[in-house]
Amino acid sequence: MAEIGKTLLESGWLAARSTEVELTGSQLTTTHPPTGPISPWMEAVVPGTYFAGTSMSFLIVMLWIMCFIYSVLATLVKNKVVADPFYGLENEMIIDIADSGREYYTFWFFTKFQCKLSGAQHLDLNFRAINYSAEVYLNGHKMVLPKGMFRRHSLEVTDILNPDGENLLAVLVHPPDHPGRIPPEGGQGGDHEIGKDVATQYVEGWDWIAPVR
Secondary structure, three states: OOOOEEOOOOOOOOOEHHHHHOOOOOOHHOOOOOOOOOOOEEEEOOOOOOOEEEOOOOOOOEEEOOOOOHHHHHHHHHOOOOOOOOOOOHHHHHOOHHHHHHHHEEEEEEEEOOOOOOOOOOOEEEEEEOOEEEEEEEEOOOEEEOOOOOEEEEEEEEEOOOOEEEEEEEEEEOOOOOOOOOOOOOOOOOOOOOOOOOHHHHOOOOOOOOOOO
């Protein structure tokens, strides 16, 4: 029986660039899960908290995934794939998505969690925020989240939990469909593709002036 209350799940995440993973999400969460930070997989940084617990009144188990908004860059910095952009001009060493293409910054995130239900218990998988869209795989089952930045999502996954209690979760996170490009001269809105997929441009980026060095 899953424990009543909430349990913090904040470790054990792995990440890999999607173009370097030849397996499908169903394979990753059934027959071929990653075994550790072995290339192309690396230890992931997922900013936020993860909760799994049960509601005493409704017997609902909730797994909370707070956000994948800055996880890709934070993961790359942690593993020294890119330099820390907060020092000097190191940000110039990071390939802009306009030059690399969206696939370069499309990443898999993978983890395992224990949850064995009994009786009338149910499990909800909740996402607090993902930028910009994602495909979720749990024990071989695929679920597609609606597109949007800072959107919350809730998935009822009771019927797809593994009977032995060990569950495999993989999330394929995609950047915005229209990342856009900032011209050399800068300018509000860049090439007017930036922020095209979100409600307001400032949530996509705000430094569109000509660079000054």
